[in-house]
Amino acid sequence: MVAEKSSAKNISVTLRVWRQAGPAQPGKFVDYPAKDLNPNMSFLEMLDVINDGLEQKGEEPISFAHDCREGICGTCSLVINGKPHGPNKSIASCQTYMRSFSDGEVIVVEPFRAAPFPIVKDLVTDRSAFDKIQQAGGFISIRTGAACDANATPIPKEVADLAMDAAQCIGCGACVAACKNSSAMLFVSAKVSQLGLLPQGQPERDSRVLNMVATMDSLGFGNCTNQYECSAACPKAVSHDFIARMNRDYITASFRSAFRPKSAAAGDGA
């Protein structure tokens, strides 16, 4: 993470925000002056202040998505000055503070832009396409029963660490917004790898990668052309190495599926 400068002096900025009344309405940028801001307020708190002012004037507040405001849920899908989640590396929009900006700066705020993420209103996009990909294979079907001892299933530390790295993905969609192809391969590869690396994820390992990739393609996400903008924009620094891992899994699963007797295709084994 890039260290932010700390500042005690209040700043004033101009917010240039994408306003769009609905999915089928034309949108445009509208400027809002934001004066005398505490530099230690978060970017979303600054939007709250702007919205308070708009409501007091009887104007429509800016719609933006948020939930946890702690970098956990992946809801705060803002492109700030051309970068998904703003100027700082490895943090979400909600963890961005006004001290990251200069006094007098014009800050351009847009929604994530990708055909599979249609705009709902202003800065809010519909990212339910990610839910559909998850439903296609992002699960395990074994009975988990009562919680067992943490070390009951031995897993090498390096494998456990890698699975945890993949599990960092919060499904925000910044990887899609950053990619010129609107590729979702970083997201899908993180979900595929998170489960495929662990013993519990082996029964559906082949069907998982085949179904999740097929669903990703059917929803209009593009392919990966190795630009790595996805991992650069990821608020959790998920590595693009997982894309290569998913591609290997996909090729293996495709071969196994092609040569497997039809009667055996329903239950995959690794």
Ligand code: FES
């Ligand atoms: S609001 Fe949850 S990650 Fe930003």
